[in-house]
Amino acid sequence: MCILGKIGSDSFIPRRNDCCLWSKLCDNLVVEILCRLPPKNLITSKCVSKLWNRLITDVCVPNFSKTAALGGFFFLVEERLVIRDQFFLHYVSSDGQCLSANKTVVKSLSALLPFKFNFKNLIHSCNGLLLFVNFVTGSIPQYYVCNPLTKQCIEIPRNIERERLASDCGEELQSFAALAFEPWKSCHYKVVSFNNWRNYCLKKTVNFDVFSSDTGGWVSHTMPLDAPTHELGWIRYAVYLNGVVYRISCEKYLLQFDINKLNARATELPKRDAINTCGFIGVSGNHLHFSSRVDPTLFVWFLEDHSRWVLKHSISINNLFDNRPLITSRATFVRAWAFDPNSEAIYFGCNRAILRYQVENQVLEVVHTIEFDKHAPGSNYILIPYFPCVVILKGIPNPLQAYSSMSNSTSMGKDYD
Template sequence: MHLINQRETIQGGLMATSLDGKAGESKNCSCASFLCSSLPDDVLVEILCRVTDGKHLIRLKSVCKCWNNLITDACVPKISASSPLHGFIYHALRVSSRKTYIDYIPCAMTPAVAPEPHEFVKSYSSLLPFEPARGDFLDCCNGLLLFVEGSIPQYYVCNPVTKQCVVIPRDFTLENICSASLAFDPFKSPHYRVVCFDYSEPKPPQRLRVFSSETGSWTIQETSFGYGSKKSRLAKHCIYLDGVLYRRSASKQIDSKQLLCFDLNRGNSRAIELPEKERLAPNNYGCIGLSRHHLCYSDLVGTALHFWLLEDRCKNDRWTLIHNINVDYLGKHVHRLDRITIARFGKISALRPFALHPTSEVIFFGTRGAMLSYHPEDRRVELIYRTKKDRQIIKGQISVFPYTPCLVNLKDFGQLDCSLSQP
């Protein structure tokens, strides 16, 4: 009861701030000072973490220095550890014009067509100083989005929740960069890294150019891999876990059935063979992802969708098969859906894994016309999204990015402040 009463006091103070202006702010600060002096930090953190609306929690950071520190250092990491999956950013195709663009799929939508353009797309595109096209969006990692503009890359990192967009200091030696990824885990640190893959050298060692938001500078790391040229195929979507960036290889110079591991903290790299690589389809539509803080891989093997887990938090190279889902079984569930969805889905043989749920074992799969979810605990299949007529999801994990909201504030590096004031 005490916690509930204190929570009501906090929310009342927030309302006072919103309605009464400066007078409300004074009352709110007095309330905050009283709570800070009368309650242990762990209790106050528990109270603040119960503020379910992220926008309200961000506003509460301005109440006083005590609350700002607690929310930044304790609440944000705690909330980030259990942040729910909100949806998917994906690359879409308008069939009639062959135009590609970026769109968004809400995770908990009903079996209907999502509105276009989605409000989420507006929320981040309005932060950028240019109109982003499909090729300008590079990555999404734990709530942060990475964009690029120009032949000499200018990178931007956005947080749609805090309504911030920061410009990464430009490195004019990056003209040979073909792709870049984000490395960010708000549970471990409020800082992120932008990792660029340097194609200037055709032979090993290949270089990684890494920007750290903590230091505000670029560094170079060498790897034991070489990709030959910009034309070498390499899966663009990376997964970040415990300081290591994981990326599927698909070039002719190295085994296309490997997972490349770049340890950004130690500066070393290695390759892990994918499970049952001799039986995997040659189309490179397999999906790596995080599931309950474990690195997992999903792919088609024959007529079944397999789901593996990398043991011991990636300390060894052993894969364990967790689920084996027959394609025919999934097909029966697809054909129980409405006629429009069945038509959009197309042939069951064309299905591919799209993404993995970060906090459960749910697998998201589909075709160019629809996305579904499979729930292993009760073998349930649900429709997540179906495209409009004349629209398609560009297949493969490189085109579908899970999105979870993040409350971390971004540091401005002084070149351009695209931050929007809080409403």
């Protein structure tokens, strides 16, 4: 059996006198061993040899990405002694145990991004990548794609053509965007930017621009969408799953944009006339889920065949409230904030805590307690999920970023232990 040695404090590679033993192992066995390494060690092991680089890139990374566990959530916090509209970005691990990481993750992102950001600047998270936007008055928003684990930040080229067209039409420039990224299929990602929809009711068409890291350029698309709404304003949150970007419109319809087949459709949300709010969408078990409250019950449905809603859970809000650790107001505990993609757990929040409800055994537990001088606004109702991603982003890194090179193996990923 091979003995693994250490380089630095956290990287595992074979010691020099054991290389002959490793050379006798078949590729399948090497892959089996490598796939058992922690994410950051798997990344740094690519530096060992060309063979390991190929095996990790082509085999280990897709396998790891398919089974990656939920790392944690980004969420909005306001400091009680700070003026209003100061929306700070905070992070909490999914189990609430990694307190040191909770405090350093956002600080690490500050070293990657070339501008001062808050919660509003983080607009999407997709399978380990984060999409940030820097709002520039009178100009196309500047997007950045970050991988916190590999400490990379890619500045997305500006869409100058869209900026010119918007200026000629006198339209307001938009910052609605989402990531499309499936690391088990490809190391490349896409940024989908949605344009101004002011004239939708006249044209019944939608248009959006797609940036591909594979080509390095933007492509515009226009397609029909027969939505029974006069305006297609939407809530902030988006979900990407199996080639489709999902958003909820203010008129309580699910909008689906297939960026591969280039078609769009609108599906009425379940109990649309009964729900008081737009509800929440998320991924669980490789299905899109929708949750909303209809007094006194919290319903959860999943979408089948892109058109049919199937009821999955109906949960009594009164029963949840009766088992209410740290919940002081029923009004702040009425909707789901996030789904666990790999289990039946549902995450809730109140202004003092983040909680997890295990549906199978009906247990409500505290995951994270918010500091006494801060609170999570009840109007937020969103936890942005984050998964550790071992994909090395391709492209020209931002020169202001803290990421130097893969050879800096001892420092990579320390903030995410």
